[in-house]
Amino acid sequence: MKRRLINLVIVLYLGALFTGIGCHTLSFGVSAHPAMYFFVWDMFCGWSSYACRVQLVGEGESGAYYELSPGPWGDIKPYGDIGRRHYDIESSHSARMALNTLKQTHHEPITRIFIVEESWAKKYNLPDHLWSQRFSEPKDPKKYFHIRHVITPDGDILESNISWLDKQNGINLGKNPRLMSDARRSQPFFAFGSAKRPSGRFLPGGYLNTSGEVRVGSPLGN
Amino acid sequence: MTDVTTTTEMNLRRRFSRFFHAEEVPFGLAVIRILLPLVLLCPMLPRWFHARELYSSDGAIAPLWIGFGYREMLPELPGTAAVALYSVLILSLFTSCIGWRSRMSLILATVLYTYFNLFDAVSTMTKYSVISSHALFLLCMSNCGAIWSVDSWLQRNRQQRHNAAGRLSAEWPRSAVWPRRLMQLLIGCVYFGAGITKMHTSGFLTGEQLQTWLVTNLNYRNPVGEYLAQFPSLIVVFAYVTIIWEIVFIFTAWRGWGRRVMLGTGIVFHFLTVLTLGLFVFPMLFATIYFSFLNEEDAARFAAVFRRFAARFRSSASFVTIRRGATLFSSPPAMLRKRSGLLFGLTLLIAAFAGAEIEHLLDPYGERRPEGPHELRMLDSEYVKNTLLGPPEPVRLIDKFESFEIGTVLVGGVLAGRRTAYDVGETIEAQCTLTSGHEDMWLECSLHDDRDRPISHVGRVALREMLRCNFSYELSESLDAGDYSLVLSCAGRSLLRKHFTLRNARISAAAN
Numbered sequence: 001m002k003r004r005l006i007n008l009v010i011v012l013y014l015g016a017l018f019t020g021i022g023c024h025t026l027s028f029g030v031s032a033h034p035a036m037y038f039f040v041w042d043m044f045c046g047w048s049s050y051a052c053r054v055q056l057v058g059e060g061e062s063g064a065y066y067e068l069s070p071g072p073w074g075d076i077k078p079y080g081d082i083g084r085r086h087y088d089i090e091s092s093h094s095a096r097m098a099l100n101t102l103k104q105t106h107h108e109p110i111t112r113i114f115i116v117e118e119s120w121a122k123k124y125n126l127p128d129h130l131w132s133q134r135f136s137e138p139k140d141p142k143k144y145f146h147i148r149h150v151i152t153p154d155g156d157i158l159e160s161n162i163s164w165l166d167k168q169n170g171i172n173l174g175k176n177p178r179l180m181s182d183a184r185r186s187q188p189f190f191a192f193g194s195a196k197r198p199s200g201r202f203l204p205g206g207y208l209n210t211s212g213e214v215r216v217g218s219p220l221g222n
Numbered sequence: 223m224t225d226v227t228t229t230t231e232m233n234l235r236r237r238f239s240r241f242f243h244a245e246e247v248p249f250g251l252a253v254i255r256i257l258l259p260l261v262l263l264c265p266m267l268p269r270w271f272h273a274r275e276l277y278s279s280d281g282a283i284a285p286l287w288i289g290f291g292y293r294e295m296l297p298e299l300p301g302t303a304a305v306a307l308y309s310v311l312i313l314s315l316f317t318s319c320i321g322w323r324s325r326m327s328l329i330l331a332t333v334l335y336t337y338f339n340l341f342d343a344v345s346t347m348t349k350y351s352v353i354s355s356h357a358l359f360l361l362c363m364s365n366c367g368a369i370w371s372v373d374s375w376l377q378r379n380r381q382q383r384h385n386a387a388g389r390l391s392a393e394w395p396r397s398a399v400w401p402r403r404l405m406q407l408l409i410g411c412v413y414f415g416a417g418i419t420k421m422h423t424s425g426f427l428t429g430e431q432l433q434t435w436l437v438t439n440l441n442y443r444n445p446v447g448e449y450l451a452q453f454p455s456l457i458v459v460f461a462y463v464t465i466i467w468e469i470v471f472i473f474t475a476w477r478g479w480g481r482r483v484m485l486g487t488g489i490v491f492h493f494l495t496v497l498t499l500g501l502f503v504f505p506m507l508f509a510t511i512y513f514s515f516l517n518e519e520d521a522a523r524f525a526a527v528f529r530r531f532a533a534r535f536r537s538s539a540s541f542v543t544i545r546r547g548a549t550l551f552s553s554p555p556a557m558l559r560k561r562s563g564l565l566f567g568l569t570l571l572i573a574a575f576a577g578a579e580i581e582h583l584l585d586p587y588g589e590r591r592p593e594g595p596h597e598l599r600m601l602d603s604e605y606v607k608n609t610l611l612g613p614p615e616p617v618r619l620i621d622k623f624e625s626f627e628i629g630t631v632l633v634g635g636v637l638a639g640r641r642t643a644y645d646v647g648e649t650i651e652a653q654c655t656l657t658s659g660h661e662d663m664w665l666e667c668s669l670h671d672d673r674d675r676p677i678s679h680v681g682r683v684a685l686r687e688m689l690r691c692n693f694s695y696e697l698s699e700s701l702d703a704g705d706y707s708l709v710l711s712c713a714g715r716s717l718l719r720k721h722f723t724l725r726n727a728r729i730s731a732a733a734n
Contacts, residue, residue, distance in 0.1 A: 003243065006400060009363070010242055013404055017411045025418050034287040034295065034340075038356070041415025043349045045423060047431040049624065049657035051438065057606055058598065065606040072596035073588050076272050078265070078345035080442045080500065087440070088344045093284035100275065100282035104587040106595045116610050121621040121657060125437045130448055134625060136719055142618055145610050165659060168617060172661035172686060 048165060051125060053086045053118040054148075056098040060108045068098040068113065072105060090163075091115050091148045095155060102153060115149040117164045242400040250516035251366035251402055254357065255324065257510040259315035262335065262354055265503055266315070269346065270308055270577070274586055277341045278304035286343040296340060302578050307334060309577025310570055318361075321371020323566040325362060330570075332358040350504045356408050357511050364401035369394060376559045405514040410472025417468035420461070425658070427465070429457040429636055430689050433624075436498055447498035454655075455638035462634075464491065475515070485515060619712055622663075624655035626710045626718035635690065643723045644697055652693040652708050654684075654718065662686050665712050667693040672705040697724060 020039025023029050030040050056068035069085040070076070076084040088094050094115045102110060124141035131139045146164035151157050161167070174180055275281035280301030287295040299307065311334035317327040335358060339351040367373045374395075425431040433454055436447035450456065467487050474480035489512070492505035558565070588596045628650050630639040637653040644650060652667055668679030684691045695708065703724050710718040 006243075006398070010400055010404065014407060017408065021411055021415050021418065024415055027422070031290055034290045034292065037286060037290075038352050041349065041412050042419045043416055044431070044435065045419050047423070047425060047434050047658070049434055049659070055610060057601065057610060063603070065601040065603055066598035067601050068598070071275075071587075072599055073586060076269075076275065076345070078269075080439065082440070084345045088284065090289070092288055093282070093344055096284065097282040101598070104589065104595065105598050107598045114611060118610075121624075122434055122437050123624050125439055126448060126451070127445070130452065134452060136721060140620075142621065144615060144617065145612065146614055147611060167614075169659050171616075172659060175661040 049122055050119045050165065051122050052089055052164070053082070054088055054091060054094055055114075055116040055118055055145075056085060056094055056101075057114045057116060058098065058102065058107075058110045059112045059114070060110055062108055064108075066107065066110070068101045069094070071101040091117070095149065095151050098151075099153070099155060110153045112158065113151045113153065114147055115151070117146045117148050119144045119146070119164050242403055243398050245396040246399050246402075246518050247394040247396055247521070248364060248366050248368060248402070249518065249521040250513045251361060251364045251405075252321075252368075252370045253513040253516065254405075254510055255321060255328070255361055255366040256319055256370065257513070258354065258357055258361070258507070259319040259331065261503065261506045261510055262331075263312070263315050264506070265346070266335075267312060270305075270312060270581075271584070271586065273305045273308040273338075274301040274581065276346065277308060277338050280304075283341045284344040286340050286347055289343060296337065298341075302582070304338075305581045306574040306578040308338060309573045311335060311338065312577075313570060313573040317566070317569075318358075321367045321373050323562065324367020324371055324373050326566065328358055328362045328367075332362055348504075350507050353408070353412060353511070354507060357405060357507075360401045360405050360408070365395065365397035366401075368397065373562075376562055402514050405511060406475075407472070409508075409511060409514065410475065413468040413471040417465050420465045420468070425689060427458070427461050428634070428689065429454045429461060430655070430658070432457045432461060441500035442502060444498055444500035447500065450498055454636040455633045458634040458636050463487075467491070481515065485512060488512065619715060620717050622657050622660040623710070623712075623717060624657055626652070626654045626708075626720055628652045628708055628720045628722060632692070637692075642721065643725060645726045646697055646699055646701065646724065648697050650695040650697065650708070650722070652695060652710075652720070654691050654710050656684060656689050656691065658689065660684070660686060663712055665691055665710065667695070668709050668711065669695060670707045670709055674707070676709075677701075677706075 016039055020036065020041070023036065024040045024042060030036055030042070054069075058066040058068045060066060070083050078084055078087065085094055085097055088097075095113065098113045098115070102113075120141055120143045124139060126134065128139065144164060146161070146167065147159070148161055148163065149157060150159040162170075269276060277283060277299070278301040279298040281304075283298065285295070287293075311331065314327045314330035314334065317323060318331050332355060335351075336355045339347045339355070420426045423431055433451050436444065436451040436457075467484070471484050471488070475484035488508065492508050495501045496505050585591070627637050627640055629637040629641060630644075630648065630651060632638065632651055632653075637651060654665065654667075656663075663684045664681060665684050666679050666681045669677045671677055680693055680695070682691055682693060693708075701724055703726065705721060705723055707719050707721045709716050
């Protein structure tokens, strides 16, 4: 009886492992349930040529701006030198971090909370001595800022935008005039239909699914 | 036919039984039981000071299920309860390490470790957390606490002896090998899945993905990785070796030379991730669970080596003192043996209360400071309005180019043999690397002399999906010796330049 139970455990466990591998190989159902995270081994599944950081800014009634992360009690640096908020590349949890800072501090009434993405080309992360070996041009990094979300202190969303990377991909596609003309011509006059709209890919003049871009993946490579 | 089928089934059953149900002394799992909690304490212990903020409803949790589209899955704990349970987690990791109430400690560690990790998908929850949860789960079902543990000391009623040949005595407790087998298969599946991921990832086998990760500053410092990013041809070689090793690991790592090569490669691989990617916990975790490949023969070999090493110090004073000390504790007090469970429970309760009380005194949010709660830090309004919240700026053309290099040969589509001096008749391969996410572009590469006068140029289309664009320049005899440069241009603007020297120019005809 005990051996049968053990055999059942072995079969179930291995079945779960191989199911995860099968689903991952065929890209089927990998995001269906949080449990899949425990059986899909997609470490370093994406990448980007641009580094991204997250800044949380609160606007007070007086017009002053306040830093909402890190909190004034100190920053959490899980790995290396950067704060926890910078690992939230999808900005799914940044609002909660900002609201927690407001909850735990004394401040004037806050009217809006901005979640801002800060991006730059990763080549500028090279140390100066390696940069001078590789390039004859001087190092001139530039940062690009992009408002990702604007929320109220109650957590209501006032404005929500796609990520800076997705926006750049959209802009790059928009530089093809013939393609844009074809896309606009297929827009129905009335906005109804059974087709599911792709989420969050905005371009001037319409929607476009930019699923061909390189997947970014988790910042920690997991 | 029926006899053949029945024989085949019996062979399969026998092999399954031998593979999973053979009995052994759990040396490998005992080592993992000791080391794994220590590895996990490295990231988890510092987070105790932020447990309220990271894992409770009084903080900024980041539940994993939000990313999967689920609103709620597990109950959120209030701040004090989260801190108390987190303190119990820390203690259970410690008691797992020393092997006190091993099974209960491991069950507590597994449940609490997984629970708390699920509440912080931003920073705590990573794939090493997942693998650790698996490993803890498998340890729960094993008999890893039977040796080298407080439990075995409490149950001991006679000394273990070793015979003259160095083989371990049959008095060591034995148990079925299946938890260790499952852990070996877990490692193989992780590697196999990681290999599949790499096959799915565009830019991996051509080196761009690794090259950008080497200059990504999200983990700990990685100066070796930043240096290695300058050698994309080497990165491509590593990429192929890694993917082949990951795919074949599960099929070849079981015995003989396959086992030595696979595990040896794994140790080198994980050590290199420390140097090149700045990872620490992940490599330490794998170094620990690699002990699942330690069997009884290996343990006997290590024991013999250790005994020879210890024999050199047998007469030393410190060794004699240690032996005397060990003799004093060879038999546990009877009270401790009888009340171990009760003491364990009391210790957990004390840890929970003490943890909550200490955290309350530390006041991480500063709510009970004499001057009151913290004030928010004000930012410079001009900086915020004009920069952070300012109008979006287009990406500069120069930022769409990673690099521009010149060399003589392409290996796997990547430039190798970079040089700054060439001879007449050689062909320069100039390669520019583009960032992911650029539009279709027209690129020009022009040859300039030492006075920056253009001599010739060639143009190529760089489609949006291209990450590399190559230009070939033959250094013909019509060129004089001297300094030249190749200039990369786009949209009429010179962006990147590479200088080189031409040697062995043509010999001019001279009138005699």
